[in-house]
Amino acid sequence: MRRINIAGSAKLRAAAIAASLLAAGTMLTACSEGGASAAGNSSQSGVQTIVPGTITIGSCLDQPPWGLKDSSGNPAGFDVDLAKQIAQYLNLKLETVDVTAAARVPSLQTGKVDLISCSFTITPERKQQIDFTIPTLASGNSLMVPQDSSIKALSDLDGKTVAVNKGGTAGPVTTAANPKAKLQYYESYSAAVLALTSGQADAVIDTSNTLAVTAAENPKLHIVNDGDVGPKVYFGLGVPKNKPELLKKLNEFVQQFHASGGDTKLFQTWFKFTPTYQFKDLPTS
């Protein structure tokens, strides 16, 4: 810290103090950044994480089979297993954090998680806030109704109520599919399904794989429109902006995930049917 020649006036003194504090602050930050990256490097993966040696991954544990809590209350599901594979690939310990759909972007922005693995649709809106890896999965959106419903096609949704997840993309998808449908927004996918099963809503629209599992488990529900509600969408892993190292490593992971066939295997484990859209033909950039 350079010695500053302080003249008599108070203003100058204040400016001097401010300048020296700024200088000290900058140096301290530089030191700590260097320290953090040193710790990160020691993990052999070369990526900086919030907690050195551990990767904190957010998954939505209220959306089976993407994310759920098993009978002992531990995280499980497709996205959680994907997180486990990521941690293994990066040679880091895994810490799973439960996030709601609406909290996915905020938790990345506030640095509460290193990445999001939670059926995360890639949209231009979200790309302004965070970064995505190359797609992990392709999906469509489906329409699910009770077995005895009179709804047989998207056009039957005129004036009918459709329950959707507030924090997801289902709202705009529904309106695009049938502007005359009445939207009911809920805090989670499970709440939307509850609305359907309790008769509060006539239909649910969400991503095809999610609905397929729900319909398979609940004989009172069935899928009317498999994957055709709106255009094809892609899921990706979400990371905060300005993390090029992490993004690069994750893209490498996704590439080998597809190349090794691990994607189909993991899908079969959790969904027990072939995905609506295959894993081939996914864009690789």
Place this chain on the structure above:
Amino acid sequence: MGWNDIWDNRQLLLLGFLFTLNLTVTTVISSTILGFLVAVARRARIPVLAQILRTYLEVFRGSPLLVQILFVYFGAAYLNIQGVSVFLAVTVAMTLYQGAYISEIFRAGFEAVPKGQLEAAITLGLSPFSRLKDVVLPQAMRVSLPPLFGQYIGLIKNTSLASVIGYADLVKQGQGIVDRFGSPFEVFLVIGVLYFILSYPFSLTARRLERKTATT
């Protein structure tokens, strides 16, 4: 049919209960401290401070807690403030919200102390700090305690809003059970009973305090 499932999942409910308790205790402490400080600060009658505090009270008592929670949580994300967990966001919002109401309780408590008491204290030459600590405060507290406990009951119930942004409290655990096993009516009824068990003792205590400190 639903009752068996609820009983099987009692550990999850216990976990939710503990999370609720955690949030409750934290917020009771923080909001009481904040409310007290605000009430004392308002007595000091510093113009700029008084105005700021009045605005704070207006804003936080005139808007819903849920909106405040959403504002803090998503606002922190928007401003890229690091390290704001769901728990922290809810605690901050609830502290500010309950703190506003609690400061009004303390203020009314202060004003309920007869002016003569303060005048006598000044005449006796007590310092402002001692006046507050030894004369005003004990009398104000006796009066403030019952409505303060009433606030705490409201606080316990308000913690249920934390479930909306994903905090794993009683309500969220209940939703998880409904998710897997259905029976929303039974499950939410049980959740209600659990909150009742948590809150009713406060209710009884508050009423006892009311009777003990009554002058009418």
Place this chain on the structure above:
Amino acid sequence: MLLHGPAAGFPPAPLKPQGCDRCTVLFTTYLPDFMSGLWLTVSSSFLSFAAGLVLGVLGAQARRSRLRPLRLLGTIYVEAIRNTPALVQIFIVYFGLPVVGIRLPAFIAGVIALSVNAGAYLTEIMRTGIEAVPPGQVEAARTLGLSPRDSFFHVVLPQAVRTVYPPVVNEFIQIILGSSLLSVVSLNELTSTAQIVNSLTFRTMETFGVCLVLYLILTNLVSLAANLLAKAIFRPGLQPAAITRRRFQASTRNLLGAETH
């Protein structure tokens, strides 16, 4: 049903974020949505308040009744509602009742839940108000030859109304704030609208800021209207000369948890 907003193409076109035209985009594009959300907030609050008042009067009568079962019913009602969160009550009405065959749309379910909730607090407020009228008043009225009915309506009630007026107005404001919980059961009132607009535009500060300001305007309008009404109908005015300890306790007795719920 949101999206008076931008044309419903998906994915929605990103909104340009520069300068203050971003504020105007928010306001011009989504203002109709906020207004319809505001309307749902106002209408559900008004209806809940009206129904709650009825429940409050009935509940106060029940709690003061000579019949023990009625008194018990009143006590159970008040204690059960005041010691459980409004959110859980709303879930029971909206998601729980369909299990026993009663399926109510979000608005009606919400109003019922809020009314029942407010009714419990209003019961206590009314009961306190009636009991705060000195018994000497009733005695004097009877001595003067007034019938029980007349002495209630012309002696007790006017004095009770003076006592209950501030807490009743406060309860109305609490109902308005409580209506924000209806966003969780798909009613597209103000809070829900803000959440949806936020998830579409990611303009958190503007969206929730607008939402907050609208609530502040609403609650302040209610306060103002209440003050004007009080000036018009209460002679002499309502403000006590000084808040003595006795008056403070009298006014807050039985109102445990009345401030926030």
